Amino acid sequence: MAIFEFKLPDLGEGVQEGELVKWHVKAGDSVKEDQTLAEVMTDKATVTVPSPKAGRVVQTHGKEGDIAKVHHPLVTLEIEGAAPAQAAGHGAPAAHGAPAAAAAAQPQALSAKGDGAQAASKVLATPLTRRMAREHGLNLAEIAGSGPQGRVMKADVEAALAGASAAPRNEVAASAPAAQARPAAPSVPQGRGDERIALRGLRKKIAEKMVRSKFTAPHFGFVEEVDCTELVALRKRLNETLAASGEHTKLSFLPFIIKAVLAAMKKYPHLNANMDEAAQELVVRGEFNIGIAVATNEGLTVPVIKNADRLTLRELANEVVRLSNAARDRKLKMEELTGGSFTITSLGQTGGIFATPIINHPEVAIMGIHRMRKRPVVDKNDQIVVREMMNLSISADHRVIDGQVAADFVYEVIKYLERPDMLFLAMA
Structure with a gap:
């Protein structure tokens, strides 16, 4: 038996990340080749990710609602024989039963080196935002995000380019006056009988796209x-x-x-x-x-x-x-x-x-x-x-x-x- 670390394959159209909408397996499950492991929502569509090999699930990486990145570990499998090398396009996901678009993405290039690059890779941001930051030599970790859960939006990068909000996160948090920092979204207190519904999947993508449209185009x-x-x-x-x-x-x-x-x-x-x-x-x-x-x-x-x-x-x-x-x-x-x-x-x-x-x-x-x-x-x-x-x-x-x-x-x-x-x- 061998341990095989399956990484999220190319999603096509230059997409570098997606939201984990739903897991179809858990640790300990036996899976067949091509069995659906998870559903991932990108800016374009919801795609199903099939297993490249038959085996047993040792570990799933990330929980529903997390951002999964292309070429980063998705599932650790225990398989028979030697662990194969993961091909760039092997196991490419398909859009809910349809053949996947041709894989064209390359591993995400980081906008800085060393510790800064590692920090930037952990920042929540859309592929468009990452590309803009990379093209202008900006480190996403040094830009205060205005989106949900601190997500860095396109407008934040534009503001940083204009010199309006280029202060690092830690400097923003410690700077005075506090008015220079973007105010945190107020938390809604829990009331009796309230139901909380997480903004995930298609609904989350719709929200992000509508906000981007309204704040970008007059x-x-x-x-x-x-x-x-x-x-x-x-x-x-x-x-x-x-x-x-x-x-x-x-x-x-x-x-x-x-x-x-x-x-x-x-x-x-x-x-x-x-x-x-x-x-x-x-x-x-x-x-x-x-x-x-x-x-x-x-x-x-x-x-x-x-x-x-x-x-x-x-x-x-x-x-x-x-x-x-x-x-x-x-x-x-x-x-x-x-x-x-x-x-x-x-x-x-x-x-x-x-x-x-x-x-x-x-x-x-x-x-x-x-x-x-x-x-x-x-x-x-x-x-x-x-x-x-x-x-x-x-x-x-x-x-x-x-x-x-x-x-x-x-x-x-x-x-x-x-x-x-x-x-x-x-x-x-």
């Missing part, structure tokens, strides 16, 4: 109503035609809205973009990869429809259903969660009058679709008529998208939704 919001009466009639006719031909596809409103957004982007391409924070550049994407927000039991997930402009209405409808089901069943592939250039979030029947969604950073805009309802309106002949009305909202990164541009983009989308026959000309 949001500009705009709302306008759209008359969907003609769209409702067209959708009904098309679905009747599909049903009569034996087609199982049923068109929702979302494929039409996606097509309207794509048509509007031809006139306003800067909405189909990402913001490169490191280079301070607006990257106008050459592909149209539309994210669709899907509510799951664990929280909101945004799968991405790749090259949406190349799909027909029927193909878009099928892809929306496929990705939505995969998100709820936790079977999305890594590549289906990355590369988005614009996001649409539909609040469905509970959409209310309007809302201002948070941008899916590094994208520069997100559109919200709200509840459609029949309302009396005054038509062009000054007659009161009943129409199918719905509100559209947009949130845009005001650093790179002017308010006028965001508003004009919404009106361009509305033009296609109010005259949906024009969509077929735009698709030609």
Whole structure:
């Protein structure tokens, strides 16, 4: 028998760490080759980590909620024969039943040497934050973190670069006046009958991403109503035609809205973009990869429809259903969660009058679709008529998208939704 120390393998896309969401084994358990050892949540997706060998679990490293680092010990196994050398890509995790993305990450380079490097490796920080610190020669251990559990956020690194908070942690703690240090988050006293729910897994990642977006991109919001009466009639006719031909596809409103957004982007391409924070550049994407927000039991997930402009209405409808089901069943592939250039979030029947969604950073805009309802309106002949009305909202990164541009983009989308026959000309 031999002892084999299994290290967390590459997770792909340059990811260097992930949160231990759930252990599937414990010390003393016997495991088979390829049996799931743990679930790890990265910034991209939840991945399952399989065992590279059959054997007995001697020790698991870390508890649920801890941060596991690539190329650091995850599980110690007792196996038969000599312990094999761990290959760089062996046992690469898969995103809940799907093949893993190609491993591209290298072991995390530290931003300092000796004791400073060792201390930096223990600091809670996202891969983006670590990369920024490394590129600018900063030691994460010397930066006061403002995130949960002292996590160093991107804003903290930016502040350190600006000279606002470059004092080492121990100096900050001992310095006077104390106002120079970031105040610690107040603890909530325990009350009778209270239930405490740890912020973990997808919910924790959502929280981190929303905070990063709101503190990085100044949001500009705009709302306008759209008359969907003609769209409702067209959708009904098309679905009747599909049903009569034996087609199982049923068109929702979302494929039409996606097509309207794509048509509007031809006139306003800067909405189909990402913001490169490191280079301070607006990257106008050459592909149209539309994210669709899907509510799951664990929280909101945004799968991405790749090259949406190349799909027909029927193909878009099928892809929306496929990705939505995969998100709820936790079977999305890594590549289906990355590369988005614009996001649409539909609040469905509970959409209310309007809302201002948070941008899916590094994208520069997100559109919200709200509840459609029949309302009396005054038509062009000054007659009161009943129409199918719905509100559209947009949130845009005001650093790179002017308010006028965001508003004009919404009106361009509305033009296609109010005259949906024009969509077929735009698709030609």
